[in-house]
Amino acid sequence: xxxxxxxxxxxxxxxxxxxxxxxxxxxxxxxxxxxxxxxxxxxxxxxxxxxxxxxxxxxxxxxxxxxxxxxxxxxxxxxxxxxxxxxxxxxxxxxxxxxxxxxxxxxxxxxxxxxxxxxxxxxxxxxxxxxxxxxxxxxxxxxxxxxxxxxxxxxxxxxxxxxxxxxxxxxxxxxxxxxxxxxxxxxxx
Amino acid sequence: xxxxxxxxxxxxxxxxxxxxxxxxxxxxxxxxxxxxxxxxxxxxxxxxxxxxxxxxxxxxxxxxxxxxxxxxxxxxxxxxxxxxxxxxxxxxxxxxxxxxxxxxxxxxxxxxxxxxxxxxxxxxxxxxxxxxxxxxxxxxxxxxxxxxxxxxxxxxxxxxxxxxxxxxxxxxxxxxxxxxxxxxxxxxx
DNA sequence: GTCTATAACTCGATAGAC
DNA sequence: GTCTATCGAGTTATAGAC
Numbered sequence: 355x356x357x358x359x360x361x362x363x364x365x366x367x368x369x370x371x372x373x374x375x376x377x378x379x380x381x382x383x384x385x386x387x388x389x390x391x392x393x394x395x396x397x398x399x400x401x402x403x404x405x406x407x408x409x410x411x412x413x414x415x416x417x418x419x420x421x422x423x424x425x426x427x428x429x430x431x432x433x434x435x436x437x438x439x440x441x442x443x444x445x446x447x448x449x450x451x452x453x454x455x456x457x458x459x460x461x462x463x464x465x466x467x468x469x470x471x472x473x474x475x476x477x478x479x480x481x482x483x484x485x486x487x488x489x490x491x492x493x494x495x496x497x498x499x500x501x502x503x504x505x506x507x508x509x510x511x512x513x514x515x516x517x518x519x520x521x522x523x524x525x526x527x528x529x530x531x532x533x534x535x536x537x538x539x540x541x542x543x
Numbered sequence: 544x545x546x547x548x549x550x551x552x553x554x555x556x557x558x559x560x561x562x563x564x565x566x567x568x569x570x571x572x573x574x575x576x577x578x579x580x581x582x583x584x585x586x587x588x589x590x591x592x593x594x595x596x597x598x599x600x601x602x603x604x605x606x607x608x609x610x611x612x613x614x615x616x617x618x619x620x621x622x623x624x625x626x627x628x629x630x631x632x633x634x635x636x637x638x639x640x641x642x643x644x645x646x647x648x649x650x651x652x653x654x655x656x657x658x659x660x661x662x663x664x665x666x667x668x669x670x671x672x673x674x675x676x677x678x679x680x681x682x683x684x685x686x687x688x689x690x691x692x693x694x695x696x697x698x699x700x701x702x703x704x705x706x707x708x709x710x711x712x713x714x715x716x717x718x719x720x721x722x723x724x725x726x727x728x729x730x731x732x
Numbered sequence: 733g734t735c736t737a738t739a740a741c742t743c744g745a746t747a748g749a750c
Numbered sequence: 751g752t753c754t755a756t757c758g759a760g761t762t763a764t765a766g767a768c
Contacts, residue, residue, distance in 0.1 A: 357733065376650045378567040382762065392735050397763060460701050461565045461650030497698060497707035498718060504702075505694020509686060512649050513693075518686035528732040529687060533722045543717040546751065571744065581753050586745060 361399050364389045368396075369410045373450035376457035377407055410454060414447045417476040425484055432484065433534035434527055440477070440503060441523045444511060453511060477503075485538045498537040506530060550588050553578045557585075558599045562639035565646035566596055599643060603636045606665040614673055621673065622723035623716055629666070629692060630712045633700060642700060666692075674727045687726040695719060 367389035371380045382403050386393040400406040420439060427435035444452060478496050485499075486492040506526070509515040518526065556578035560569045571592050575582040589595040609628060616624035633641060667685045674688075675681040695715070698704040707715070 360733080374652055376567070378565070379651050381760080383760085393762090394736085394764080395734060398734085401763095403762065457650055460697060461646055462568050463563055493706055494718070497704045500704050501694040501698040501707060501719075502691055502722070503694070504697050505690040505692070508649060508693050508697065509690040515686045515689050517682050518690060529683070530690075532725070533691070536721070549751075570742075572742080582744090583746080583754085584752060587752085590745095592744065 357399075360389075360391060360395070364391065364396055364399060364406075365409060368400075368406055369450045369454060372407060372410055372454035372458070374453075376454070376461045377403075378461060382406070407454075407458070411451060413451055415443070418480065421477065421480045425480065429539060430535070433538050434531040436477075436481070436538075437503075437531050437534055438523060438527050441506075441526055444507065445523070449511070452507070456507060456512060481538075491542060494542065495537055499534055502530065502533055502537065546588075549578075549580060549584070553580065553585055553588060553595075554598060557589075557595055558639045558643060561596060561599055561643035562646070563642075565643070565650045567647075567650060571595070596643075596647070600640060602640055604632070607669065610666065610669045614669065618728060619724070622727055623720040625666075625670070625727075626692075626720050626723055627712060627716050630715055633696065634712070638700070641696070645696060645701060670727075680731060683731065684726055688723055691719065691722055691726065 364385065368380075368385045371385050371388060374380075382396050383393045385406070386396045389396075396406065400409055420443065421436075424432070424435045424439050478500055481499065482492055482496060485495045506518075510519050510521075510526075513519075553574065557569075557574045560574050560577060563569075571585050572582045574595070575585045578585075585595065589598055609632065610625075613621070613624045613628050667689055670688065671681055671685060674684045695707075699708050699710075699715075702708075
């Protein structure tokens with residue numbers, strides 16, 4: 355077996371394990387076992403458990419690339435484009451990575467430091483210039499967008515609240531985009 | 544030291560520890576140490592770690608009692624009343640309990656079973672009859688409300704996203720209540 | 733390339749002394 | 751009422767054999 359292949363198998367197993375159980379509740383041993391290798395090999399390739407976790411958090415997509423068309427969308431369809439892109443990302447190959455990040459982000463106080471500047475941050479930083487206005491309400495707008503998208507992520511992918519969890523992307527977009535559009539571009543109190 | 548006092552000290556220490564670190568990352572030993580007692584005593588009073596955690600999840604308020612005035616509010620101010628009550632609850636004595644629940648709920652797959660039917664469920668079940676309509680869209684409405692409130696909780700209390708985290712209750716109400724009002728009572732696509 | 737062996741801890745839980 | 755002592759299992763991580 356080539357080293358690269360084995361490395362990849364370990365990485366995949368780790369991603370799934372962290373996605374299912376978060377950082378704390380996942381043991382290096384269980385990852386090794388799922389990958390069909392010895393525990394020592396995991397350390398050999400990735401160092402500490404923390405480093406393994408960080409190696410796991412590589413998004414299979416480039417946020418800037420994915421968001422480019424969104425940011426180019428007409429302003430009145432900004433939220434719709436943004437939300438659709440986000441929902442499709444959550445259903446893509448990136449799902450385990452995102453779940454792992456969320457589980458770890460919310461599960462312990464140093465979660466944030468562990469996953470610092472991850473998904474939401476990435477998406478939101480790109481969104482900043484687009485939602486800014488003369489009054490400088492960008493931070494508030496971004497925080498509101500973050501709250502609704504984080505809640506959607508948790509409801510759909512972590513808690514599995516029905517009917518939201520099984521709802522087609524387009525229906526979720528229709529229901530929630532107006533909220534985001536208001537947070538992004540409409541006048542706030 | 545009376546047994547009741549010690550029991551209470553252990554319970555308080557456990558609540559804070561679980562709120563800070565979630566279920567997995569909190570050790571019985573650390574709880575004991577924070578309470579100034581031996582680890583064995585914790586087991587003596589509460590049994591297993593899981594039982595200790597469940598004992599911790601006793602809300603210091605009765606949801607039905609808190610929500611009664613909300614449900615009696617005029618329909619067009621339902622969201623506003625609901626959200627204000629929720630935000631005040633999060634800032635009250637109940638904060639550690641709620642944080643503990645959230646951290647555990649999102650951190651592992653059996654989190655939901657551990658905290659089954661907790662906070663959001665409680666609030667939402669009371670809300671159900673109020674948001675129902677002839678088309679039977681209550682489940683969708685409740686899921687949407689859950690997504691925004693869960694996101695708000697995470698943004699404000701778990702991730703500490705500014706300026707939302709430090710924002711006065713009334714300002715958050717002004718910004719977010721319209722979203723909830725739409726989810727609760729307005730026509731959906 | 734991969735595993736054996738093991739060090740060095742920490743964990744939950746229990747029995748029983750004081 | 752509270753703690754000592756301890757069991758047994760599980761953890762990360764490393765050194766080194768094959």
